[in-house]
Amino acid sequence: MTASTELATWLVDQLVERGMTDAVLCPGSRNAPLSFALLADERVRLHTRIDERTAAFLALGLAKGSRRPVAVVTTSGTATANLHPAVLEAAHAGVPLVAVTADRPARLRGTGANQTTDQVRLFGDAASFADLVVPSPDALAAAWLPGGPIHLNCQLDDPLTPEPDSPERTDPSDRRVEGPITRDYPWWRDPDDDEVDVLALGPRTVVVAGDDSGPPARTLAEQANWPLLAEPSSGSRTGKNPIRTYRLLLGTDLGARVERVVVFGHPTLSRPVMRLLARKDVEVVSVRAQGRWPDRPSPVTSEHVAVRADADDPAWLEEWREADRSLGRRIDAFVAEQPGLTPYDVAAVVNAANPPGGLLFVGASNPIRDLDLMATAHPVGQRRMVLANRGLAGIDGTISSAIGATLGRPRSTRAIAYVGDVTFLHDTTALVIGPDEPRPDLTIVVANDDGGSIFATLEQGAPEHASSYDKLFGTPHGVDLAALCAATRTPHWRVTDRAELEHALASPNGGIEVVEAVIRRDNRRELDGAIRALAD
Template sequence: MNPSTALARVLVDELARCGLVEAVVAPGSRSTPLALALVAHPGVRVHVRVDERSASFLALGLARASRRPVAVVCTSGTAAANFHPAVLEADESGVPLLVLTADRPPELRGTGANQTVDQIGLYGGAVRMFAEVGTPDPAPGMVAYWRSLACRAWASALGGHPGPVHLNVAFRDPLTPDQPTGDGPQWTAPLDGRAEGRPWTSRPGPRTESAPHVPADVERGVIVCGDGDYDPVPFLALAEITGWPLLAEPTSNARRSGAISTYRQLLAVPGFARAHAPELVVSVGRPNLSRQILAYLRRTERHVVVTTSSVGDPTASLPDDFSDPARTATDVVAAIAPPAGLNWERPASTEWSRSWARAEGLAREAVDGVLDAEETLTEPRLARDLASHVAAGSLLFAGSSMPIRDLDATMHARCGVRLVGNRGVSGIDGTVSTAIGAALAHQRAGEGHAYALLGDLALLHDQNGLIIGPGEPRPDLAIVVVNNDGGGIFSGLEQAGHPDFERVFGTPHGVSMERVAAVTDLPYTRVEWATDLPKALLGEGLRIVEVCTERAASAALRRRIQDAVDAAVTGTF
């Protein structure tokens, strides 16, 4: 066996022993050994994509939904650079990703050799670990080195703060298992790993110790659940037994029964925000979706941040990259427990909790009243109704810009739906591919249907993600696209008044999603009325549902919603 094939087979085998079950391959020549090793391994499902950026975001979606590292492979040169946006998103959102970039051997670097760039440390500080694997020379100890390195990479991706790991793998010719001429070095040492399929290096389990309690004498407490992949149940329990309101962003998956679903509008009412200034805020995840939450965090006397990387392991070392966008954190803890002595059998009821509950009821009625006033499927109503209509066990991927914000503003509290999105960097890169990857992982785990709510620019930005070759795994995913012919988020920002707004920020494109669906041979449905949405969501496989709206009208509707909440709440507290 030639050295390149030996290295690739050992790396893939050891990663599979660690737990690798999914890999994404972008075709190329220099990465041939890795690609062939992956498709030959019976325990790894391989996905092939022709676009490296789409491939990397597909891997990101698979990893995000499955909560385990996924490998993504490319050849040398600009191919590796196209992984960078997904690496940045994985870094900021804490998604475990194994980035395997093939490279030219050292003797070809810096010589002008074709498709050769400097790939050493290509992703900078965005990765948890980088290793230049080195050329596969037939020297003693190489198999142990490769296997231990694979285990270390796996552990680094899944560690206390999950994220991307970059292994740069240099391959010399021959790149395929066969050597027709018989020339060149052969690999003769045993390539075997540990007995019984065990990984080369095993990780110890987490320690368990008690978590610190929150103060028992605080009535005006608030729990803020931001974006992140953590268990929301402890924070829901804390809210119930303390009576503290729980303000949950959609992708926290904590907007369940009892959560304040209209906090975004309530905190935008100046009088309400002043009257409900908290003594203590307990936050978890990344609470950065709305200006209202950031302003509210600045009002608190004490802010306890619970690090999501440590949830489930209270004694894990605290990362220094905990989320504190308002810079108000007074305490950072690995876990938190309710105050001692509270009644776990009966939810707390205080004037503080009752005031929030009254405001939620009034605001909820006001929001729904504006949305239900007409049957046209508006952007905010689409977000609310989609989140309500999807069945329990479903996955809903939310695009950046307005889709996630409309969900935040209108979504009712409910259980049974898993919401995910690329909220680490909040770009529109690769959102189609991420949604497809998340759907594939969700359904491989035996879960239900999957849906995505995207804007038109996000879909156009990643049209290549819709190109899935024959025989490749395909998800059951309805991509619901809001087509307002441009960048809708800017219509609600200060740029809207600029004389060059439409060209520079609105960026109209004139593309119907029906044409996009036709190019990729996907089923297509257009929906205009709210009553038709449930039927349009029916179906199987990958499909596109288009809802056409107007940017200016949508911005005006959002202002009417806020005005209605202002009128309903002002003077009642």
């Protein structure tokens, strides 16, 4: 067995023993030993992609959907740099993405050898790191840190293919796994009793559930009779405590009367929530989040591993619930009155189409904010998985992540991806999938308003910037999505009203399909302003 084959085979064994069941491979010469080792291991479901950025986000989605570590394997040079966006997302969201990069031997570093660059700690402190020359349990164990990405840089020397008629695998009895083993990574672990702190009752309190907060946020809100301000990807927007219209209600008298906020996860969607956390008259209780999040935007009064509370006076919760029901009815009536398909219609229909046990992957910018406003909470026993790349909240690799998350879940699960047109176009290589590759049953809903309408809702969309808006922010593209889908043989439907969209989502055909929901962009700012006015 060659030295490179031995290192590659050993490393695949170690990754499998640590819980890896899927790996994503990008073709290359230097990483050929890793490629052969992955293909030879029947314990690994191997996915091949031609674009490293797409591959990395596919691996990220697989890790989020399966809750297991997933490797993305590349050759040397620029291939490694294309993993950086997904590594950063994984670092901030606490996802165990394993970047396995092939490298030249150390003697060729700095010599100008073809396709070489300095790959040592290429991702900085965003990933733990090991530079592997030979099988080294100690080096791997030191790099295998929980709660984020791992970069394993493999120095692979010639020959890069297995020797003829030589065994390509070590005997399973020779495997020796060192260090912590992560076969499943739960987003929410059960804390030890001595880690749970009891919160005093009395202050008017709301529970804010950001991305990946999980059931603990809902549990606390229900224990204490507190309003739950839960983002769609929090994993806690179920039961009777979530306040659907919380972003608008925070600007009313109810929001002004908040005295304490208990924060789970990482809230990213709402400026009103950020302003609430920054208020000097509000006590902020932080429950430690997964991943490498920055400090809260206000001084944290106290930080905890886990918290609980006894039942508080339910009158405060009832005020929020009554205001929420009333405002929700006004919003729904306003949306129903609008001619044509609106982005709020799309969000409501997508939310209704996600069945119990289903998976919804939501893109950044307007789609997740529209879903936040329009999605009503489901009963506790009918949980859906709602995922999003909220670590850095970029549009990179969203379709790839959605495909990966769906592949990481059971085949019987209904899966929907809900994205904007710019997000879709940013990751069209996600649809470039070989004929023998695993394909999920995934309906991709694209809210197409021909450009970046998120900026219309921000200060950049103010009337005084109208002359420069499209060039700098709106960026209309005029792409024919049907033709784009045809190039990759992806089924495509174009809908222009709510009934057509409901019909398209009611009967998925299987495999990957795209439903293009055509909406307007020119009235986005006015629609948002009218909805905000309903809370006054």
